[in-house]
Amino acid sequence: MLSGAIPYNENFMPAELVCFEEKCRARFAITDILYNCPKCGGLLEAAYEPPEQSALMLKRMWRERRMSNTPLDQSGVWRYREFIPFLESYTCVVTLREGNTPLLESREAAQYGGLDRVVFKHQGFNPTGSFKDNGMTCGAAQAMRLGVGRVACVSTGNTSASMAAYASAAGLQPIIFIPHGNISYGKLAQALEYGARTLQVEANFDQILALVRQLADRLGIYLLNSINPFRIEGQKTIMTELMDQRDWRVPDWIVLPGGNLGNTSAFGKALREMQALGLIDRLPKLAVIQAEGSAPFYELMQRYQKQSRGKQECLKSVPHPETLATAIKIGDPVSWPKALHEVTTTGGVVEKVTEQEIADAKAIIGRSGIGCEPASAATLAGIRKLTAAGTIPADADVVAVLTGHVLKDPDYIYRYHTGELDAPDGKRLKSNFGNKPMVVPNDADAIARVLEN
Ligand code: F0G
Numbered sequence: 001m002l003s004g005a006i007p008y009n010e011n012f013m014p015a016e017l018v019c020f021e022e023k024c025r026a027r028f029a030i031t032d033i034l035y036n037c038p039k040c041g042g043l044l045e046a047a048y049e050p051p052e053q054s055a056l057m058l059k060r061m062w063r064e065r066r067m068s069n070t071p072l073d074q075s076g077v078w079r080y081r082e083f084i085p086f087l088e089s090y091t092c093v094v095t096l097r098e099g100n101t102p103l104l105e106s107r108e109a110a111q112y113g114g115l116d117r118v119v120f121k122h123q124g125f126n127p128t129g130s131f132k133d134n135g136m137t138c139g140a141a142q143a144m145r146l147g148v149g150r151v152a153c154v155s156t157g158n159t160s161a162s163m164a165a166y167a168s169a170a171g172l173q174p175i176i177f178i179p180h181g182n183i184s185y186g187k188l189a190q191a192l193e194y195g196a197r198t199l200q201v202e203a204n205f206d207q208i209l210a211l212v213r214q215l216a217d218r219l220g221i222y223l224l225n226s227i228n229p230f231r232i233e234g235q236k237t238i239m240t241e242l243m244d245q246r247d248w249r250v251p252d253w254i255v256l257p258g259g260n261l262g263n264t265s266a267f268g269k270a271l272r273e274m275q276a277l278g279l280i281d282r283l284p285k286l287a288v289i290q291a292e293g294s295a296p297f298y299e300l301m302q303r304y305q306k307q308s309r310g311k312q313e314c315l316k317s318v319p320h321p322e323t324l325a326t327a328i329k330i331g332d333p334v335s336w337p338k339a340l341h342e343v344t345t346t347g348g349v350v351e352k353v354t355e356q357e358i359a360d361a362k363a364i365i366g367r368s369g370i371g372c373e374p375a376s377a378a379t380l381a382g383i384r385k386l387t388a389a390g391t392i393p394a395d396a397d398v399v400a401v402l403t404g405h406v407l408k409d410p411d412y413i414y415r416y417h418t419g420e421l422d423a424p425d426g427k428r429l430k431s432n433f434g435n436k437p438m439v440v441p442n443d444a445d446a447i448a449r450v451l452e453n
Contacts, residue, residue, distance in 0.1 A: 002077075002134070002440065003229070005412040006422050010227035012380060013443070014031045014048070014049055015027070015046055015048045015085060015086045015390065015402035016029070016030055016046070016047050016048075017030055017032060017034060017045070017046060017047075017229060018044065018045055018046075019037035019039065019042045019043075019044060019338075019339055020037075020044065020045050020337065021037065021040055021042035021043075021228075022179050022324060023040070024037060024039055024040040024042055025279050026038075026039045026040070027047075028044070028210065030046065030086055030188045031145070032125055032145060032243040033146065033148075033222065034153055034240065034278075034342055035199050035213070035223060035227045035228065036227075039252065041283065041406075042337070043227070043334075043335065043337060043338055045084050045229050045232065045269065045338070046047075046230065046233050048081040048086070050128065050276075050277060051083075051085070051277070053081045053082065054278075054279055054341060055372065058082055058083075058263060058277070058279065058331065059195075059244070059279065062079055062080055062240075062244060063099075065079045066079070066306050066325075066338075068262060071095050071097070072090055072095065072348075072431055073091065073156075074095070074096055074097050074099075074100075075093075075095040075099060076097075076098060076099015076100035076101065076134070076237065077095070077098050077099045077134050077137050077138065077234050077237045078093060078095060078137070078175030079099075079237075080092070080237045080241070081213060081242045082245075083236065083237065083240055083270075083273070083274075083277075083438050084138065084233040084234065084236060084237065085432040086138075086233060086236075087141060087142075087145060087278070088091075088168075090141075091144045092141050092170045093141045093143065093144075094137065094144070094158060094166055094170040094362060095135065095137055095419070096127035096128075096133065096137070096139050096166070096169060097127065097137035097167065098118050098126050098127055098133035098134055098136075099126070099134055099237060099238070099241055100113030100124060100125070100135075100152070100232075101122050101123050101124075101125040101126060101238075101381050102121075102122055102369050103118065103119050103120070103121055103122075103231075103242070103245055103246070104120045104122055105117065105118070105119050105400070106118060106120065106368035106370055107366070107368075108364060108367060108368045109364055109365055109368050109370075109380055109417045111385045112361070112384060113148050113380050113383035113387060113395055113398075114365045114379065114383070114384055114392075114400055115179075115383065115387060115392070115394055115395075115396065117300050117382075117398070118158050118383065118396055118398050118399075118400060119251075119398070119399050119400070120365070120372075120379075120400050120401075120402045121129035121238070121242050121370070121400070121401045121402070121439065122153065122402045123238065123369055123372075123375070123400055123401060123402060123404070123434035124372055124373070124403070124404050124405030124408075125196075125405075126162075127165065127406070128158075128161045128162045128165045128190060128194075129158075129161070129186075129190075129254060129404060129408055130158035130161070130162060130266045130373075130403055130404040130405065131157050131235065131238060131263060131401070131404075131406035132160065132161070132162035132163075132239055133157075133162050133165075133166070133228075133405045133448045134219075134234045134235050134238055134392065135226065135231035135232065135233075135234035135262070136162040136163055136165075136166040136231065136443065137166060137168070137234055137265070138230045138231060138233050138234030138235065138275075139151075139163070139224040139230050140166040140167060140170050140172065140224070140233065141230070142228075142230040143167075143170070143224070144163060144170055144172070145224045146222065146337070147170060147224040148220075149173060150164075150172065150173045150174075150175060150219075150220075150221045150222065151163060151167050151173070151174055151175070151221065151222045151223075151224050152170050152174075152175040152176065152177065152212060152215070152221045152222070152224065153176055153212075153218060153221055153224045153225050154176075154177040154178070154205060154209045154211075154212045154223075155176060155177070155178055155183070155187075155205075155224060156178075156179070156182070156183055156187075156207060156259065156326050156327045156328070156329060157178065157183035157184055157186075157187030157188065157206055157326065157327060158185065158187060158188075158403075158408070159224070159225065159226070160176035160178055160196065160198075161165040161187050161190035161191055161194070161446055162179075163176065163196070163224050164176060164190065164191045164193075164194035164195065164405065165190070166225075167196070168194050168195045168196070169305045172192070173197065174191075174194070174196040174197065175196065175197045175199070175200050175221060176191050176193070176196045176197070176198050176199065177201050177208050177211070177212050178191075178198065178200055178201070178208075179198070179203060179204050179205055179208060180200035180202050180203075180221050181201075182202060182204070182326055182329065183326055183329075184326060184373075184408055184409035184410075184411065184412070185410075186407055186408040186409055186410060187257040187410065188301040198372055200427070203402075204320070204329075204331070205321075205329065205330050205331075206317065206321075206323070206330065206331050206332040208386055209334065211331075219358075222310070225260075225334075226260050226261075226262025226263075226265075226334070226335060226422075227262075227335065227390035228305055229400060231266075232262060232266045232269065233264035233266075234265055234266075235262065235267075235270075236266050236269055236273070236399070237270070238247075238266070238267065238270070239267050239271055239274065240270060240271035240274065240279075241256075242278055242281065242369060242399060247435075248323055249281060250278065250280050250281065250282050250283070250284050251284045251391055251398060251399045251446075252284060252285065252392075252396040252397045252398065253285050253286075253287055253348075253396055253397070253398045253399070253400060254267060254284045254285070254286055254287070254365040254398075254399050254400075254401065255286075255289065255290050255325075255375060255379045255382060255383055255399070255400040255401065256286070256287075256288060256289070256379060256400070256401040256403070257288070257290070257292075257326035257328050257375045257378040257379060257401075257403055258288035258289060258290045258297050258328065258333070258339070258350065259327060259329075259330045259333065260330050260333045260334060261288075261297060261334075261335040261336055261339035262335050263401075263403070263406070264286065264288050264335070264338075264343065265335045265338035265339050265342060265346070267286060267339075267342065267428055268286060268338070268342020268343070268345060269342065270348065271283050271286075271342075272342075272344065272345065273285065276452075278322050281418040283345070283346045283347075284341060284346065284399075285346045285347050285348040285349070286302045286343050286346045287348055287350075287351065287382060287386060287391075287392070288348070288349075288350045288351075289350075289351050289352070289353055289378040289379055289381065290341070290350065290351070290352045290353075290378070291323035291325050291328055291329070291352065291353065291355070291358060291375075291378060292323070292352045292354050292355070293318075293321060293323045293355070293424060294318060294321035294322060294323045294328060294329050294330060294355060295318070295352040296315055296316060296318045296321075296332065296336075297315065297339060297340075297350055298350045298351065298352040299316065299417075300313060300314075300315045300316070300336065300340065300350075301343065301349070301350040302341070303313065304340065304344070304373060306307055314396070315321060315333070315336040317332035318331035318332070322360070322424035322425070323355065323424065324355055324359075324374055324412060324421070324423065324424065325355075325358055325373075325374035325375040325377075325378060326374075326375075326409075327373060327374070327375035327404060328375040328378065329379050338387055349386065351382045351385055351390060353378055353381040353382055353385060354381075355423040355424070355429060356423075356429050356432075357381035357385070357427050358374055358377050358378050358381050358382070358431075358434055359374070359377075359421060360381070360383065360430075360432050361377040361378070361379075361380035361381035362376075362377030362380075362416070362434075363416065363432070363433035364380060364415075364433060364448075365377055365380055365402070365436070366406065367433065370402070371388075371400040371405075371406030372403075372404060372405070373403070373404035373405060373406065373408040373412075374408055374409060374412055375403060375404060376401075376402040376403045376404050378403075379400035379401065379402065380400060383398065383400060416429070416431055417431060417434045417435045418431070418433065418437075418438075419434055419436070438450065
């Protein structure tokens with residue numbers, strides 16, 4: 001529980017859950033335990049009355065909170081609490097000081113990506129090393145508010161690491177379901193260390209999600225996957241913090257990897273809401289990048305762009321998604337209707353990249369002294385493709401979101417640099433920017449000879 005927190009939300013605005021489907025828009029109490037609309041099955045989102053404060057007042061208040069020693073203000077999520085006002089009281093908040101992630105520029109990455117400049121918003125600087133912490137502090141707060149004892153998620157690794165940490169910090173029991181043999185050890189290790197009951201299921205992410213949704217209802221466990229609207233609220237603050245750090249100057253493009261598409265949904269909602277509140281004056285374009293072997297959203301977008309007017313396009317799932325970027329190895333992303341709406345609203349694009357492109361882009365980000373996990377590197381690989389195609393001009397103002405920390409998947413790194421990384425189809429990837437360690441004898445002369453060459 002939060003110590004020294006502000007006990008009551010003096011600015012409480014009525015909040016509701018609303019069906020995302022345009023035709024339905026059914027409304028429910030913010031405390032109803034729902035993941036889909038009971039009327040039409042659509043996705044749900046949190047909706048609020050606009051805050052009392054003007055955009056200028058909000059900006060000033062949020063900036064001043066950076067000087068505060070209050071846990072709530074130190075959180076890069078709760079600092080922006082007027083933007084996510086779903087709680088009546090903040091006593092149920094657990095913060096590990098999530099958010100607060102830096103903007104890092106890399107000249108080498110810019111050059112590789114065909115841009116004059118590129119800035120990375122590095123979500124790997126979060127307490128458990130990924131952007132999931134932004135959402136999880138909100139999901140855990142809602143779980144506490146509802147008084148549930150157990151929380152669960154299915155995950156490709158980062159959600160489970162994050163949920164394990166926040167649930168344990170809150171005194172809830174975390175139960176995680178992961179695809180056996182398909183998540184990196186860094187992430188699995190975190191879940192174990194943070195005390196989650198960890199079930200490795202012999203199925204892929206999409207199959208396990210269907211299973212867990214049944215179990216959640218049957219066993220009365222609160223589900224904290226990104227279908228949970230409160231996770232999305234927390235992830236919105238990645239965009240708020242980004243704009244705050246840029247003194248509210250809107251970039252031309254925001255590039256992010258796409259898996260289950262929760263982040264795409266959150267970013268789009270945040271941008272629309274920030275524009276409606278007068279915090280920003282225009283929308284940046286969203287560019288979502290998927291791995292080639294796991295790209296149902298890319299395929300949907302291709303069909304959508306060719307569709308005859310008025311025809312509804314639906315996502316066709318990929319039954320056996322494949323990619324070494326296991327974080328985004330998802331064939332049936334649940335949030336696709338929201339993500340499609342957000343990408344099209346911003347005039348954005350969806351691109352796909354190969355395993356080799358991801359691996360090389362990742363090495364370039366690493367060489368810049370920044371580093372990230374494989375899924376995150378899809379951003380730079382995508383930028384390189386989009387600049388080559390003329391979609392993103394070289395002088396565009398581009399922010400790429402690196403979603404996970406470099407140490408999440410050390411095995412991948414070692415294999416790439418030593419020329420031993422095999423794609424899911426068995427083909428060996430080229431170690432184009434490899435940096436192989438050398439074995440040397442315990443002999444000063446021999447080592448000096450090596451280093452003089
Ligand atoms: N990057 C990383 C590092 C991730 O862990 C994920 C998703 C994504 C990108 C894709 O984000 O799903 O919002 O489109 N990981 C989830 C998990 C699915 O279980 O950790 P998305």
